[in-house]
Amino acid sequence: MTISIWRYSHLTLAISSSIFILLAALTGIVLAFEPISNQLKPYAVKHADALSLSKTVENLQAEYDEVIHVEKDKNNFVIASVITKDGKNETFYINPFTAKKIGDIIEKAPFFKFVTNLHRSLFLKSTGRVLVGFISFLLFLMAVTGVFLIIKRQGGVKRFFSKMIKENFNQYYHIIIGRYVLIPIVIVTLSGVYLSLEKFSLLPSEKKPHDINEELLVGTPKIKVQDFSLFKTLTLNDIQRVEFPFSDAIEDYFVLKLNDKEWLVNQYNGAIISEKKQNLVALVSSWSMLLHTGQGSIMWSVILLLTCIAILFFMFSGFAMTLNRRKNSIKIKNKFSKDAAEYIILVGSETGSTYGFAKALYKALIAEGKSVFVSELNAYSSYKKAEHLVVFTSTYGDGEPPTNAKNFEKLVGHVYQNKILKYSVVGFGSLAYKGFCKYAIVVDSLLQLHQKFIPNLSLHKINNQSFDAFKDWASSWSKNKGLNLKIEKPVNTPQPKNSKLFKVVSRSMVNSDNSFLLELELAQKLKFNSGDLFKVYPKNEQRERLYSIGKINENIVLSIKKHEFGVCSGYFSKLKKNDMVLADIKQNKDFNFPVNVKEVVMISNGTGIAPFLGMINNQDSNSVKSHLFWGGRTKDSYQIYSELIDKAFYSKKLSGLYISFSKEESQKRYVQNSIVEKSDLISRVLKSDGVIMICGSIAMQNDVLETLESISESKLNRPLNLNQIKTDCY
């Protein structure tokens, strides 16, 4: 069964019951405070549960003229109904050790009465109760469908609680919190349904009368009540309520309500004259009441309170995810039919973001006067005039297709194409998953085997919807087609609200690689770490530029490559000492220096070294062993970094430095060549739960990951554990 069936059921249930669930959760939050505030009242007497019934009765009989009943309320406070020495009939809380009154019975506050009515029946009496019971059941079904969604998403029951990858705040916490409040939600909903069914007498009731053993209704031997052996063995913990006999007649007896049964007890000798076990329905209903309301337990009331708050969060995050998905997946209105278009773009997308990229390509091609048709992979068909096919697809699970692509494999084998098409496949995925872009690899190989398709470009993989990586592909693809496409970023990024001023401390010369170092000072106090991102909005542009930060002596160090037409890099390359820059810092916790590890390997090429320049100069030299791999073009490329690296090396903050030059006559090697040479070091770090950080170009990242994978396979006999890899590549 696909993930979307569970998602649609989950969503349909949520939409159909949202208003009622909102009301139930809000009123539930208020009602959770009632048992909490009751429990905090000073009527609980320490160790009262351990007091014997005989002692309690003795104390009561000494204090009052007559005792009518004693009981424990839902908060476990002891209540006595008595005739006092001055002849008044009163009911109040007592201290069972002295039998003295300690307070008046708590009356339900009118506000709580109002909210309880709203929660139970929405002021609609019986109709409302049926409705609330039904909604409770829907919420239970939502919890069940949610469980299946998590299982599907996590890739199996066994991985239900395993670590999740944080791709999006709402999605991440919807699942994380969902896993924790699942059990309370199931309890609250099922108990709610049960209480509703009970109210409508829909449950079997078994009201059996007592079967009194007449032979035991005798007045001898006459024993004092406090000496009844039964009363001596029972404590207040065992008792819910004791009704005292009305008169001295032998037919009047004590009625003892225990937690699971009721006893009638001879008032003269303490013999049990009848026993009635509590039936299952009554037992379940008393538990349902306790579990649904939280009465008697502050801890459970707090859990119920948190559960109601979590339900509100689920509503918010669930709808936010749905809106986002819908926004992303707004289908493209094709100007051309499938048989009239020269370019066909087929999309495989689960949550819609890949459509954004398809739209960008569609718009750029239309602007160039091309005929284009966009559709989903499931709608693969024959295309009369098509010359070019582009497939954009995401991956889910272990190489599984997104929902709208699951029929493609079958269709591609059956549908006849009358012309040969040149194709290119772009995979959208995340390096955080084991099978990076695995479904795109499947599609690419299906097309390779097909007689009617010839490849244009090799498969291109894009991590975390990187627009820059997409632009790289689009530029190679359009060059290949002889086009000059202007690709716009799918979603506009808003202008920054919280821009801050940064002062230029120094800027290095631009080296032969067109790279330079920029050091900035903060004009105001701001907490940040190496690996966080420096966020700049170039003038007249909506799209932000992000640079990885190195933090050295509280200053920001950026390593920037000047591009020929780069607005931002051009601006930075002209900055002088004391110039001011307007920008912001974006936290990037996933790429901060790891804590609680013994060894860290940092791998970078080109300007990707910036965060590592900060990390090697900041971290405590004794606690973590750091090794730096860096790849550049020539020796000259290295000069701008050498001072900061030497400083770290000589102060023993850096344990190993491995540099490779790809364009130097004496050694033409890439960073991955040095990694292979140091495979013992890499395998040791992997084995000892160390962390490998990668920063630089996507191409370098892909090659490095392949190298690390083969080291892990050959030296440790296991696949590379991606939880040990942190990346920040562009």
Ligand SMILES: Cc1cc2nc3c(=O)[nH]c(=O)nc-3n(C[C@H](O)[C@H](O)[C@H](O)COP(=O)(O)O)c2cc1C
């Ligand atoms: C539950 C889940 C599973 C994923 N599994 C993979 C995977 O196995 N391999 C991969 O490369 N990406 C995986 N991804 C990442 C998505 O493919 C990636 O975020 C993609 O850009 C989403 O595109 P879409 O919004 O068009 O579906 C997964 C994402 C999620 C939420």
